[in-house]
Amino acid sequence: RVKERGRANFRFYQRQMNVEMLSRMKMDHAMRLAMDNGLFRLHYQPQVSLSTGQVVGVEALIRWLDPDLGHVSPADFIPLAEDTGYIVTIGAWVLGEAVRQAAVWQRMGWPTAVSVNVSALQFQQGDFVERVAAVLESEGLAPALLELELTESILVKDAAEALARLEALAALGVTLSIDDFGTGYSSLAYLKKFPIHKLKIDRSFISGLPEDENDHAIVSAIIQLGRAMKLTIIAEGVETIPQRAMLQHLQCDQYQGYLCAPGMPADELERTIEAVREKAALSAA
Numbered sequence: 001r002v003k004e005r006g007r008a009n010f011r012f013y014q015r016q017m018n019v020e021m022l023s024r025m026k027m028d029h030a031m032r033l034a035m036d037n038g039l040f041r042l043h044y045q046p047q048v049s050l051s052t053g054q055v056v057g058v059e060a061l062i063r064w065l066d067p068d069l070g071h072v073s074p075a076d077f078i079p080l081a082e083d084t085g086y087i088v089t090i091g092a093w094v095l096g097e098a099v100r101q102a103a104v105w106q107r108m109g110w111p112t113a114v115s116v117n118v119s120a121l122q123f124q125q126g127d128f129v130e131r132v133a134a135v136l137e138s139e140g141l142a143p144a145l146l147e148l149e150l151t152e153s154i155l156v157k158d159a160a161e162a163l164a165r166l167e168a169l170a171a172l173g174v175t176l177s178i179d180d181f182g183t184g185y186s187s188l189a190y191l192k193k194f195p196i197h198k199l200k201i202d203r204s205f206i207s208g209l210p211e212d213e214n215d216h217a218i219v220s221a222i223i224q225l226g227r228a229m230k231l232t233i234i235a236e237g238v239e240t241i242p243q244r245a246m247l248q249h250l251q252c253d254q255y256q257g258y259l260c261a262p263g264m265p266a267d268e269l270e271r272t273i274e275a276v277r278e279k280a281a282l283s284a285a
């Protein structure tokens with residue numbers, strides 16, 4: 001009896017696994033079709049100076065509106081793409097598209113730094129630095145207008161290789177930032193070793209502000225560390241005025257979050273920036 005139940009459970013487990021694999025396969029297939037059919041878009045979310053209120057940069061965020069699946073969140077398909085390796089193809093498209101858009105803004109006389117998320121596998125490609133250099137060159141974008149958002153995991157995998165790659169990118173003039181700072185395997189020693197320019201404080205530490213004392217202590221410590229090491233500090237996921245006021249008080253450099261704006265298409269961003277600029281000018285006057 002026990003044996004029978006075991007067999008039934010096994011069969012059930014196997015079916016569950018097949019369903020899971022099938023849906024991953026389906027998702028993987030849909031992702032490749034989406035790429036071939038040009039269904040991916042980039043949205044851009046403003047990064048705002050806490051001292052001037054002006055937009056100082058934007059983060060490129062991938063969007064996928066599928067005719068069958070609806071909106072598919074990057075939180076759902078990026079991890080799958082990282083598992084299958086397809087992130088290398090997606091990442092190359094994102095980099096090309098973001099740099100192309102930044103070059104358009106540069107030519108319009110609105111030089112805006114664009115941040116691009118880079119996955120570990122993408123960063124580990126042997127020709128990653130050459131690809132970045134080639135895209136900047138072919139689009140004619142000033143390297144200072146490109147920022148690469150890396151995660152702490154990149155720095156622990158092959159430290160020597162990562163160091164060489166980061167130094168080459170820094171030498172190109174590209175800005176290097178650590179995304180979701182504080183959530184990874186952070187050994188703070190890497191801040192000393194690697195040419196990092198900017199830290200993005202993870203949203204999970206911002207959401208408890210201004211009341212949560214632990215979040216306050218963590219955010220305050222990161223900002224002080226960053227200031228002492230001459231790094232730019234940006235807070236992610238700022239949603240409320242009290243959160244922004246606290247970050248200002250703690251002398252954080254920049255913020256990003258729904259309080260200013262969510263990610264949006266390039267043309268919509270241009271109109272939003274105008275509005276933000278006028279508001280900042282008004283409150284400065």
Ligand code: C2E
Pocket residue numbers: 045060061062073074075078091094117118119179180203236237238239256257258259262263
């Ligand atoms: P991330 O790089 O940490 O991006 C920030 C995420 O927080 C974005 O979610 C953004 O829309 C969201 N966000 C911004 N402000 C707020 C806020 O005030 N409140 C809340 N609750 N959320 C806010 P999104 O676009 O869904 O992206 C999720 C993650 O997917 C990103 O986290 C990033 O890790 C990854 N991702 C997105 N685009 C790309 C890409 O082009 N390449 C790679 N490799 N990963 C990407």
Ligand code: MG
Pocket residue numbers: 059117149179
């Ligand atoms: Mg990011």
Ligand code: MG
Pocket residue numbers: 179180200202236
């Ligand atoms: Mg982040």
Ligand code: MG
Pocket residue numbers: 179180202203236
């Ligand atoms: Mg985050």
